[in-house]
Amino acid sequence: MAKQISELKLGILGGGQLGRMLIQEAVNYNVSTLILDPDPDAPCKNLANYFECGSITDFDTVYNFGKKADLITIEIEKVNIEALEQLEKEGKLVFPQSRVIRLIQDKGIQKQFFKENDIPTSPFQLVNGKAELVNVNFPFPYMLKQRRDGYDGKGVMKIENLYDVENAFEGPCLMEELVDFEKEIAVIVSRNSNGDVKTFPMVEMEFNAEANLVEFLISPSTYPADVQERAEKIACQIASALNITGLLAVEMFITKNGDILVNELAPRPHNSGHHTIEGNFVSQFEQHLRAICNLPLGDTRSRSNAVMINLLGEKGHDGVAKYQGLEKIMAIDGVYVHLYGKKYTKPFRKMGHVTIVDQNREHAIEKANFVKQTLKVIS
Template sequence: MVRIGIVGGGQLAKMMAQEARKLGFEVAVLDPQEKCPACGLADYKITASFMDGDKIRELAEISDVLTYDIEHVNVKVLKELEEEGYPVYPSPRILEVIQDKLVQMEVMRKARIPVPKFVRADREELKEKAREFGFPLVQKTRKGGYDGKGVMVIKTEEELDKLLPADSMLQEFVNIEKEIAVMVARDQYGNVEVYPVVEMVFNEANILDFLVVPARIPEDKAEEAQEIAMRVVKALDGVGIFGIEMFLDKDGRILLNEIAPRPHNSGHYTIEACMTSQFEQHVRAITGLPLGSSELLVPAVMFNLLGEGYGKPKVVGLKEALSYPGVYVHVYGKPVVRPLRKMGHVTVVNKDLEKALEIAHKVKGIIKVVGNGS
């Protein structure tokens, strides 16, 4: 029996494990939390830091293939394991590129992927580089940023004091028409399945607020976005599922924003709306199985359930939310609520996209995950 080892035990690992178990595979996870979302589905659990090389090696030794649900892990050890012959997908070489936003953009530019204008800006020269680059601009710290963290928009010279004190990449401020994303699956033999283009709307904290699929953009632009996404994954020689986030600007340009070498928030809709979910697709790719169809079966809207307050989670409004047709609720099982923490998501499917949007906006005002304050 194949055993999949996952570095990380969060919601992505949980949904990955659900698909692995359906195919008869065993699952082992490594996560610092004693009660992580994937724990209940794992055959083996190692409680350890994502940086604990010895424990990652222990996970590899009890698994047939290694993968991960988070980028901020011990890449050095994963590279050593790969060199020793342990199957690790996607390759930790890709992870090394992705972890550094500057390197990520440099690699993509070299591969002739359309990217926004950018420059390197080390911590001690941030203000000088920003003045040279011109305003407005976007600062992205090279490492550690996610869900809007490590990003700062600087519109004028008077705002230079807002710069984050870290080695960074300065990027052009793109005049965005829509933020879009495409999931791409690629197997060990180079076969590719590309998913539909989705459009994303972000909240003030720069966390995905809701997602619409298919994206309401011209068909030629959708095809262009899919082609770029496939080229990105091919340039990385990636194996597994990849989330490719892009900008469609007001001049009609499509520019790469960021790459996620794992299942991604923008692909959650695939569970209910597509022939093969992003999670099953990832399991298939890393275990040598044929890829499934990425066909969209029905339009969908997805939104995140973000935590409100602190403490033990309580889901409010579940019964009323599920009274609407086509509503699917996923609660991740995280033991503690924090404000804006991703506690779950809701997908609404309907043959009429506008009807799906209408229901999603109603349900979004009904269902909440709140902390009990303790």
């Protein structure tokens, strides 16, 4: 690109915690940041060079916002694609590319893309609406996912019988065979416009079933090298097939018979990469910047074992957030607190995360358990 990174005006659609952590890194390169977010109190509000409160799904708002930037990126997929296409036509850089966001926005198209590109994934069936569910030959139980706008565990339900079908989502959905998995894993891969590709080491995730959110992430994985290599190869294969510029988070399952199945993609920094800030030589946020600016990709290796815990709002608490136990966990070596600047908590809202690094993996996990039991977001 003609402009140096230090002269760049980076427009970011979405001003949540991902944008916030991206800005924290962009500061180191003098990148000017412009944020568009519908929430007047978005986590990025006070950190961006320019903050605009507005819809990220409205054509005019996104188009006019994008005109102010040299390079446009996203921190959430649910954005107005047509505006991004128009900006691209007019010569603006949009990374990830609008066609990649369009593909990933729709979980049905994502699944078809996997199938067409020989990417291993669970069997599926697309339906246009609830009425079709009863007529489709797809065995119970299965997962039903809304094709669009699912986020942070929303838009996903398990269908076990005809009663569940009655209460199923309306509109276009994806039926997915239930995967009897042993472990959920993720690989984050980065790719710049030169075509350089680098993967972060594979990580393992533990979910909170009630919230359907990642609660606990361990890096690096202790699966045998051949399994990790297979997962990383799949991530690279997807990045190349997409011809993406930027970061791509690939969520996968390891099944009980050792297969790897791709679950979902996110074309941006992702919850499964937060530990990289302290746990790896380059963080996912800096790597995303490097990739979209077509700069050399950073060193993705682990610096030490890292465990990441999402800090979710406690059940039964709705109001101005307080962080109970913060002082106690700050007394432990290797504990890194990241609060997201959200004034109000509500049950299961992502309020922050904590990363624990320790040369000893078991110690890191023990500390993480203590943090999980001790630190509570209440009101």
